Amino acid sequence: MPVYKNEKAKNKKWWYQFYTGEIKNGIRERITKRGFKTKKEAEKAMIEAQAALQKGEYIEPSKKLMRDYFHEWIKTKHNLERVTLELYHSYMRHHIIPELGNIPLGKLSAHDIEMFLDALHKKGLAASTVKRIFSVVNAALNAAETKDLVTKNAADKVEKPQVSSRRQLVVWEPAFVSEFLEKTRYASRYWIAVYLAVMTGMRQGEILGLRWSDIDFEKRIITIQQTVNRHREIKPGAKTKKSIRSVALSPETIEVLKDHRQFILQERVALGPAYENNDLVVCTKFGGPVTQRAIQKVWTSFLKKTGAPKITFHDLRHTHASLLIKQGVHIKVISERLGHSSVSITMDTYGHLMPNMQEDAAAGLDSIIKTTATNK
Known part of the structure; x- marks a missing residue:
């Protein structure tokens, strides 16, 4: 052989x-x-x-078209989450294949990649989206180089797309949050999801996956240990290891949850055997998981009903962080509540909301030095 x-x-x-x-x-x-x-x-x-x-089906690697190679490569990505895989397929279908598909793998050049990136920018795609699409192409070409299908990854010679700055965070002031929650409270059964986002900083998938058994009403603690994805699938675990966490609740939040639980129990009793008991806090009237689309629809109606400044549902998580910052809560505690993998991520995201920290630190130095001098 x-x-x-x-x-x-x-x-x-x-x-x-x-x-x-x-x-x-x-x-x-x-x-x-x-x-x-x-x-x-x-x-x-x-x-x-x-x-x-x-x-008669053999094709030399140098003659294989990019479209064929990309389809073969994507089939090997068994370790990707379903949502990520769908995103890759979307990038392939709408952007990568139309621009690069007819180029032979062995003849793809750095110039082709540059023209491809230029085409993406001309489509009006966000810089972050262009960067993600490039990362997919780069990963595929790295695999081709590793397998000796090409001598060199053409993308290595191209300047990587940059995201100049993050989207500016939009958060609501405490007084407006209170007013908004009061005006929308009885407008939808899914109001509880909005309330939890504001009061806990949980991600949408975490809120939709929250079970009654995850709530300790006596100790006033929520334990986050499962999520619901965009396909209404209940998934154990969370986004990262740090995302599996406990979040302390305020006394008022406990009372709101008790009221909501009573409402859910009444529905469960009324439906009897027809009720799908997943023990979910946020659920359909039949007890099943709620789609992210349903939450978005309710969220949009809330904004329209109240005339509130337009922010995303995810911005409620940022609003939660800003409320804690205004109370002077330590950044490590905020990081733990949000389930960030490190405090540095929390600082990078919300540091601009702490304009007085440096000023307070400087003023504190005067106080320490004067106290030390007095004691001598």
């Missing part, structure tokens, strides 16, 4: 080579492919290549 191991190279990977049976310019034509981690992988790939050659 013509499978070999490159003992001289640092990585010592396996490769195969076999003759096609054709002769060109007096030379027997052969197919070579390198970059396999094990002998078994190399043998399997060679058998597949030989079978494709016999069927």
